[in-house]
Amino acid sequence: MNISKYLGLALVGACALSACNKGPRSATNPGKYSSTTGIEYNTDEGMKVSDYQGIPDGPGLVFIEGGRTVLGSAEEDVAMTHDNLERTVTLASFYMDEAEVANIHWLEYLHYVRKDSAEEFYMSALPDTTVWARELSFNDPYVDYYLRYPGFRYFPVVGVSWLQANDYCTWRTAKVNERLASDASDSGGGSRKGGLFGRKKNKGGDAAEGTSDDGGVKIAIENGNTLPNYRLPTEAEWEYAAQALIGTQETGNENQENKRIYPWDGRQVRNPYGKKKGQFLANFKRGRGDYAGIAGSLNDGAMITEQVFSYPPNDYGLYNMAGNVNEWVQDIYRPLSYEDVEDLNPFRRNGYLDPSEKYDKKGYQSLIDDHVRVYKGGSWRDVAYWLSPGTRRFMAEDSATATIGFRCAMINAGSNK
Incomplete structure (x- = not known):
């Protein structure tokens, strides 16, 4: 040598x-x-x-910068539940859909489910369109047309249970990451074709590593070329995103100058500025029998739901964080979640503290068990009280109504900003 x-x-x-x-x-x-x-x-x-340039852009998502906030109801507790008292918490940054999942998105989901899954699962993924049916109201056209008629494409999907919403999140994660893996494969000189979970092994690129036990693409998260899971937001994340308190702190310190009752400034539900002054900022029920105003001068303009990009977005760029439809969140419901959960990324999960045995559901003294989930935000059928981000209600996770939809969220992996 x-x-x-x-x-x-x-x-x-x-x-x-x-x-x-x-x-x-x-x-x-x-x-x-x-x-x-x-x-x-x-x-x-x-x-x-592997080369890594940061988390890929997730379709439909808006970045929500985390931080300290005060969660809890800013309105008088008219329901006397005392289940969301004010407390200071900190939320890590995350991503959230800019708008509610719409009918066209659910129809896309059904399209791929029918191609790649058993007929039994396809049937279980169908929304319950009978949620529109009322014995003393002529809502029959909505039963037949609301989900599938093209004019309703960008109206929020309803009749979806919490369990169905979770299945959608799982599918969306797989489908988006399949596309990202395919893009990486193509850029690496290989090609891959297959069904929803990729029935053929990746030939190139580094977004996937071979096949999983069920024959699908095995995603290697170490490569950073795929996205974390789409999921339902936690209740704390949803409430924080609805508050959208960015820009309200005093100059030079961390004191907030005001707290919002609704996802916008002020104490009113009408637009105080410009050409749209006096118009409602959300889709809700104004009073008994009044869903939209009078002909010739309709105010919120929506007798039922409205398109998901209607009404001004909040300061995070999120649409309809008040009104239109309520939205499912991850948390199981407990009245004392506000004092039980952690003050960093609070979340109420199943099987820990406050067991369901304490609630006499069998004796019809309570509706609470381990299968009831929180929903928030108010809907086209709710009065303004429920538009406040701190209000909360619950329903069985396998139930659905014409007033509840959802949007997805995602962690901000590998960064505090």
């Missing part, structure tokens, strides 16, 4: 131990060599470290 080869090896070793890469190590700049062992990455001996 000649002297030049010895010098070359010495230089490689020095480079490895001194971390030749310029700048501090980070998720997007891990360096060519391990800073603890000096072993080169992406070699036969070294660990595979």
